[in-house]
Amino acid sequence: MSKGLLLVVSAPSAGGKGTILKEMFQQDEQLRLSVSATTRQPRPGEKHGEHYYFISEEEFQNLVNSGNMLEYAAYVGNSYGTPREPVEKWLAEGLDVVLEIDVQGGAQVKKLMPDCVSVFIVPPSMTVLEKRLRDRGTEDESTVRKRLETARQELSHAEDYDYIVVNDRLEDAVEDMLAILRSEKRKYARNPGVIQKVLEQ
Ligand code: 5GP
Secondary structure (H helix, E strand, C coil): CCCCCEEEEECCCCCCHHHHHHHHHHHCCCEEECCCEECCCCCCCCCECCCEEECCHHHHHHHHHCCCEEEEEEECCEEEEEEHHHHHHHHHCCCEEEEECCHHHHHHHHHHCCCCEEEEEECCCHHHHHHHHHHHCCCCHHHHHHHHHHHHHHHCCHHHCCEEEECCCHHHHHHHHHHHHHHHHHCHHHCCCHHHHHHHC
C-alpha cells in the first residue's frame, strides 16, 4: 500500500481555514484531520478530542518530553502540538492527513518530513481578516490585537509554503485545495511502484 500524503495547512487566526477544511473532509473520504493538543481554554462549542485535546501545561510538557509530539509551538501565550501516533498510523495505512498548524510548526514538519505538501491560506486583505476575527467575538481586544500582529508576521512566511490559496470565495478556495491534493497525489514521487506495475502487466 502506498503511503498517504501529509498536507500541512497554515493560515492566520480566523483566516477561514476551519470552514475550508470542513468542506474538504466532506468531499474526500481518504482525508484525516490530526487533532492537536493545546493548553488554550476551549471556546464555546469546542469539544475535547474533536477540536483539540485541551490539556494542562504540565501534561503538554510530558508529551513533549516523552517524544509523543511530532511538532509543537507556542502561539499567543499557549502551547500547541501534534500528537505523533495517529499521524504516523494513518500515513502508513495510505490515508492522507491534514495538519492544521502555525508557521513555526509548519517549518518543523517540512524539515522532519520533506515529502509533505504545505499550503498557506491567506485572507483577501487584512481588513477582511480583522472583520472575521472581530465577528467571531471569542477573544478580548488585547488578544484580537495580538492575533492580528501575529497574522502579519505569519503572512511574511507564506512564501516558504509550496502553495498559497487566497480565501476570497469559499467554493473557490475548497476547489483549489482539492486540486492541489489531487495533483500532488498524482506525482510520480507519491507512486514509487507505478513503473513496476506498468512493466509487470
Ligand atoms: P486557535 O487558538 O485559533 O485554535 O489556533 C491558533 C494557532 O495555532 C493557529 O494558527 C493554528 O493553526 C495553530 N495550531 C493549532 N494546532 C497546532 C499544532 O498542533 N501545532 C502548531 N504548531 N500550531 C497549531
